[in-house]
Amino acid sequence: MQTLVTPFLMFQGRAEEALNFYCQIIPDSRIIELQRYGTEGPGKEGSVKMARTSIGGLEVMCIDSPVEHAFTFTPSFSLFVTCRSEQEFEAIVAAIGKGGGVLMPPDNYGFSRRFAWLNDRFGVSWQLNLGQLELK
Missing domain, CATH: 3.30.720.100 (Signal recognition particle alu RNA binding heterodimer, srp9/1)
Structure with missing residues (x-):
């Protein structure tokens, strides 16, 4: 196994x-x-x-969880999504952002021409990227 x-x-x-x-x-x-x-x-x-x-x-x-906890999700752990098109990127950003919170609004941050980091309405953190990251 x-x-x-x-x-x-x-x-x-x-x-x-x-x-x-x-x-x-x-x-x-x-x-x-x-x-x-x-x-x-x-x-x-x-x-x-x-x-x-x-x-x-x-x-x-x-x-x-059947047990109530004093903690929830944290942005320290996120799901990273590489989007295939501008349209897909914008649609996912809009959907995840609705009822959630913006950590980094959609923008060109140098390492990516289009990137956003959001928390969804459930508290899960998402990094959304258009195309490949430019790692240096």
Whole structure:
């Protein structure tokens, strides 16, 4: 068996909503598997016990935590999206920015002709880039 590293997102009641949103706005995305808590718990019945999704080809796991935590997502960890066109970039920036927060507004920052860093309405951080980064 191969060692596998997979990003894991912990939500507190909005995992399925977030996954559906990501699959709607990021091309080549889909929910692979979704398990729900039943009446036996420990999570709220119907909430996400475990999910696997492919976001633009990257497999990501997530849950709705049955335990309330004093922390949430941080921009220190983000999902980096390389967009194929200006139109795709603008559409994803608009969708992720709606109800979220802007960390770096869309602009030319030198390392990229079009880049933005946003938090979505669920608190997940996204770096969006048009084309290839110019690493030096």
